Amino acid sequence: MNHVITTTDLTMRFRGCDALLGVDLNVEPGTVFALLGENGAGKTTMIRILTGFQKPTSGSASVCDIDPMRDPLGVRRRVGYVSDAPALYDWMTVGEIGWFAASFYGGNFHPAYGEAIRRYEIPEDRKIRNLSKGQRAKVALSLSLAHDPELLILDEPTSGLDPMVRRDFLESMIDRAAAGRTVFLSSHQISEVERVADTIAILHQGKLRLCCPLVELKDSIIELTVNLDDPLIALPKLPDSTETLCEETYGRQRRLVIRDFSSDMHSLFTSREGVVGTSERALPLEEIFIAYTKGSLGPGRPRENPSEIVEEDAKVTSGSQA
Numbered sequence: 001m002n003h004v005i006t007t008t009d010l011t012m013r014f015r016g017c018d019a020l021l022g023v024d025l026n027v028e029p030g031t032v033f034a035l036l037g038e039n040g041a042g043k044t045t046m047i048r049i050l051t052g053f054q055k056p057t058s059g060s061a062s063v064c065d066i067d068p069m070r071d072p073l074g075v076r077r078r079v080g081y082v083s084d085a086p087a088l089y090d091w092m093t094v095g096e097i098g099w100f101a102a103s104f105y106g107g108n109f110h111p112a113y114g115e116a117i118r119r120y121e122i123p124e125d126r127k128i129r130n131l132s133k134g135q136r137a138k139v140a141l142s143l144s145l146a147h148d149p150e151l152l153i154l155d156e157p158t159s160g161l162d163p164m165v166r167r168d169f170l171e172s173m174i175d176r177a178a179a180g181r182t183v184f185l186s187s188h189q190i191s192e193v194e195r196v197a198d199t200i201a202i203l204h205q206g207k208l209r210l211c212c213p214l215v216e217l218k219d220s221i222i223e224l225t226v227n228l229d230d231p232l233i234a235l236p237k238l239p240d241s242t243e244t245l246c247e248e249t250y251g252r253q254r255r256l257v258i259r260d261f262s263s264d265m266h267s268l269f270t271s272r273e274g275v276v277g278t279s280e281r282a283l284p285l286e287e288i289f290i291a292y293t294k295g296s297l298g299p300g301r302p303r304e305n306p307s308e309i310v311e312e313d314a315k316v317t318s319g320s321q322a
């Protein structure tokens, strides 16, 4: 399959900060692809590279079969892009900025822009500088969509929009994907993303922590609650095919978020002395995201023996002193 976006070993090192560290990513056509990450995870840096505004330190990228480093204008002609702080000419009116952008794209751009502006009920004679934050966001979205791009790249697209417009806008992204267009968006509104995304990628401290279809992700992760007689009891090691994303203790309950846990593994816990019982539940995307970005304990964890934690910490401490 021809991917709409491909990055290979993409790395961006700023002075004193590694924003992206060897990111390999493929985005399939006709999907809504959501890039999630905490503040400073590298999302905007990635989008700036994909849209040709930033040259990476190393690695490569291809967007609609164009190398954004070699042909940034070619990419921007093919792609619709809205940044988290859209730069619009403040002295133009809403109507004038439509004519201005239409001069680059031609075709059906101006009628499509005019229709979007009327749908959003923004007066065409209003100066851009006098628009509210939400109206500004709507103008930027209308401009990015008017040439019906095969790929739409959105950095925090719904910030500033009221809840009704946000919902309508995100639902329209599903329609775009159904029509074979591709939407690549970065957002902190995880519950909104969950309603529209086909594929989820999580960037954490510049590294791609995860990239997979949302349905697959939600099917593969559960929260396991283990009820204990003794809160200090050591839990069994799980098979290496599983990944324990986080482990927390609440009184006599141990809460684990585990990837690829299967129901026959409950007995590993229930057969252990001091374990009263276990229960599991599916997690919403927001809780999965938190579990991933809190840091993984790695394959097969939780730890067999709590003293291991102390020993490992001691090793780190003595290593740093050496």
Ligand SMILES: Nc1ncnc2c1ncn2[C@@H]1O[C@H](COP(=O)(O)OP(=O)(O)OP(=O)(O)O)[C@@H](O)[C@H]1O
Residues within 6 Å of the ligand: 014, 015, 017, 018, 019, 037, 038, 039, 040, 041, 042, 043, 044, 045, 046
């Ligand atoms: N021009 C720059 N010079 C130096 N450091 C930069 C530059 N641009 C970004 N960074 C750093 O790179 C890291 C990633 O920034 P980036 O803006 O990509 O994060 P983000 O995931 O978009 O965050 P947010 O969700 O807060 O917008 C941050 O630590 C940031 O300070």
